Amino acid sequence: MRTEQPVTIVTVARHAGVSKTTASDALRGSGRVSEQTRRRIEDAARKLGYAPNNSARHLRQARTGTIGLHLPEVLPRSDYYMSFVFGVVQAATGHDYDVTLMTSRHGRGSTLASKVDGLIIGDPLAGDPTVETLMTSNVPVVTCERYPGDKTPDGVVRSEHRGAVRELLDHLRTAGARQPGLIVAGDESDWAGSVHSAYREWCAEHGLEAASSTVPFDSTTDVIRTAATNLLRGEPAIDALVCAPAGAAAELGPVLRGAASTLRPGFLVASCVDTPATKYADPPITALDLAPQTAGASCADLLFDLLTGAAEPGTERLHPVRLTIRASTQP
Amino acid sequence: MRTEQPVTIVTVARHAGVSKTTASDALRGSGRVSEQTRRRIEDAARKLGYAPNNSARHLRQARTGTIGLHLPEVLPRSDYYMSFVFGVVQAATGHDYDVTLMTSRHGRGSTLASKVDGLIIGDPLAGDPTVETLMTSNVPVVTCERYPGDKTPDGVVRSEHRGAVRELLDHLRTAGARQPGLIVAGDESDWAGSVHSAYREWCAEHGLEAASSTVPFDSTTDVIRTAATNLLRGEPAIDALVCAPAGAAAELGPVLRGAASTLRPGFLVASCVDTPATKYADPPITALDLAPQTAGASCADLLFDLLTGAAEPGTERLHPVRLTIRASTQP
DNA sequence: CGGCGATGCCGGAACGTTCCGGCATTGCCG
DNA sequence: CGGCAATGCCGGAACGTTCCGGCATCGCCG
Missing domain, CATH: 1.10.260.40 (lambda repressor-like DNA-binding domains)
Structure with a gap:
């Protein structure tokens, strides 16, 4: 044999x-x-x-039948990205494409053309050298969320985070919160930047002082807890906390219990990214469902449309987001 | 351009x-x-x-420069697999190989040879049709943990889970637990099977009745909580709980608090898989650190050794596991 | 009956690389 | 000086596929 x-x-x-x-x-x-x-x-x-034989076929057809996928190497709280990956793979296999994972080691952009027909970059971070390299490749690139650098991908799948955050804040206000605080990543991520500026805008409109703390994109739990502790102790005093990083709101339990004596009763908590952790937290946490799996599939679909000419370079597609209200904001 | x-x-x-x-x-x-x-x-x-041009090169060399990676599609608590993936990719790029993700749609085994040079299957589940197919492929296959079906992969990377579980149980006993309970997945996973049988063995040796509950491999949190609740209410009465599914021990908070009045003070909790969730739980949870990232890298290394002939078909390599003791078992 | 389009099939070139064998040229040593 | 090995370079074939153009054959219609 x-x-x-x-x-x-x-x-x-x-x-x-x-x-x-x-x-x-x-x-x-x-x-x-x-x-x-x-x-x-x-x-x-x-x-x-x-x-x-795939190599022979692709040599003849001058294509590779493969798309590349790059993700920020965030190891904690990776449920979001895992779902995203499965979404991409599922859509790609539906189009008879393979998906290979790309890291920094995959060489400069010029090398890429012979390896993949297109590229998907999830949450491109400004200043990430790998992303920088991939963006200058000679194949179509689709990003999930805009790239906060000076290059523009051929396609973007994004969500209306600004509107969603405002909806979330409005909900908190309805639920009785007068001064919500925010923990959020820095502007190197378009998503975090949008969340942050939507929050500031909303605060200004309501005559509130912004009370936000910025943490690294891939913060571990202790970093986020420290940020939360400082926010709870600081000025202005907050009566609700929105924690943006994926599912991290579920990790605030000890901090909140520790500060329970000084907190106003009915303190509210919410997350900008729903995950199993927020869903099953105690109490369950109100969150924005970003539907990562369909987001991934949507990226793949857009990429194939670009490859077949069904979509113009520069296309942006919106991906729906849904506010899921849970006990953590129902005092 | x-x-x-x-x-x-x-x-x-x-x-x-x-x-x-x-x-x-x-x-x-x-x-x-x-x-x-x-x-x-x-x-x-x-x-x-x-x-x-990669296609031309690979056509000439009669290889693809790519390895396939298959994982059980477990979306909740995916930190373990995410780390595993990054480990595989890191090792593969070090050997100038690409990694593509394989799903059920990737065709029968015979088709595979022209797509990948080898295959890594993380946690092959008995009865998973995709795994069944991949195992009959004509390229070398390395699995992480043994395959509980009737086929044998060319290489296996596994850990001494039996010994590790016994060590964990011994630790619980030292910490004062007289009757530990167990929540574990079914025997379709070799890992879960080992954990379960090591537990039963240990119980028998100590003259204890086994108190275990079996849940599906990809259980959501509520399923695990139900299992925990039933264990806590059932016979024999337990004074410690080992929760095997990756990081799920961190999701037991509400159940434990709910049963606090009926629980012996000093009730212990531990996990068979360490994740950020267990590390940062409140209190932090004692767990077995399976080092998924190096496990993934180890699988890739073994696969390349098989491809180059540096390892014989049938090779099994052990991957170290470490008990990490935390507050949850220090009464 | 002659012409012509449709149908069914085929040979050969091309894709870009690697690799085998070979051919000069050079330098060394006896 | 003659032989022989080492060095530096090269032409062509081969990998397995797709695709362009072409060649019979057949049936239909004028």
Whole structure:
């Protein structure tokens, strides 16, 4: 079994008594082949266990049948990205594409063209050298959220985070909060930047002082807890806390309990990214459902539309976001 | 820029005034090329922005330069797998390999050979049809943990879970627990099976009745909480709870607080898989650190050793596991 | 009956790389 | 000086596929 010589399309053709061209045409449904011989060829292919050689095919067609996927290497609270990945893969396999994961080691942009036909970058961070490199590649690039650098991808899938955050803040206000605070990542992420500026805007409109704390994008839990502690102790005094980083609001339990004596009763908590952790927190935490899996699929779909010409370079598509209200904001 | 014709190795050769063979030799460091002309060729390649065509290269070399990676599609509590993925990718890029994610849609085993040179399957579940298919492929397969089906992969990276669980149980006993309970997934996962049988063994040795509850491998939080509730109410009465599913112990808070009045003071909690969630739980939870990132890297390394012949088919490698003791078991 | 389009099939070139074998040229040593 | 090995470079074939153009054959219609 191990030393058998590979079965190519000419093997199939020979067994079916036709030429390689006819065999190729029959198996791919192109060209003109009679129904009878096509069946004969398909039978031969099946019997021989024929599998087309991808390298040869892609060499001939001048494409790779593969798209690259890059994500920020955030290890804690990775449920969001995991879902995103599965969304991309699912959509890609539906289009007969493979997905390979790209890291910093994948060489400069010029090298990429022969490895992938297109690129998806989830949450491109300004200043990330890998992202910088990938953005200058010579293949179509789709980002999830805008790139806060000076280059522009060929396609963007994004959500109306500003509006969603305002909706969340309005909800908090309705629920009785007068002065919500915010923990958020820095402006190197477009998402975090939008959340932050929407918050400031909303505060200004309501005549409130902004009470926000900025943490690194990939903060561990203790960093976020420290930020929360400082916010709770600082001025202005807050009666609600929105924690932006994915699912991190669920990690605030100890901090909140520790400060329970000094907190106003009915202190509210919410998250800008829903995850299993927020859903099953105690109490369950109100959050914005970003639907990462469909976001990933949407990125892949847009990329394929760009590849086939069905979408123009520069296209932006909106991905819906939904506020999920839970006990943490129902005093 | 978009319509420029591709620069191949003959373009480089022409610019450097040599033959394509010499250019190829110079760029890959093979054959005999004088230092002087090699530099000339490298300069030309750099200036032209030459990038070797992967499809052509792989067609010629009869390999794909890619390994496939399959994971159980577990979306909640995915920190473990995310780390595993990054470990695989990191090791693979170190060996100049790409990693593509494989799902059920990637066709039957025979098709695989032309897509990937090898396969890594993380936590192969018995009865998973995709895994079943992948295992019958004609490329080397490495699994993380043994496959509880009837096929045997070419390589296995596994940990001494039995011993580790016993160590954990011994620790609980030392910490005062007389009757620990267990929440664990079913035997379709080798890991869960090992944990479960090690637990039963340990119980028997200590003259204890086993108090375990089996849940699905990809259980959501509420399923696990229900299992915990039932264990706490049931017979025999337990004074410690080991929760096997990755990081799920951190999700038991509400259940434990709800049952606080009926629980013996000093009730202990531990997890068989350390994650950020257990580390930062309140109180921090004692757990077995499975080091998923190095486990992933180890799988990749073994696969490459199999591909190069540095390892024999049938090789099993052990991956170290470490008990991390935290406040949850220090009464 | 002659012409012509449709149908069914085929040969050969091309994609870009690697690798085998070979051919000069050079230098060394007896 | 003659032989022989080492050095530097090269031409062409091969990998497996797709695709362009072409060649019979057949049936239909004027």
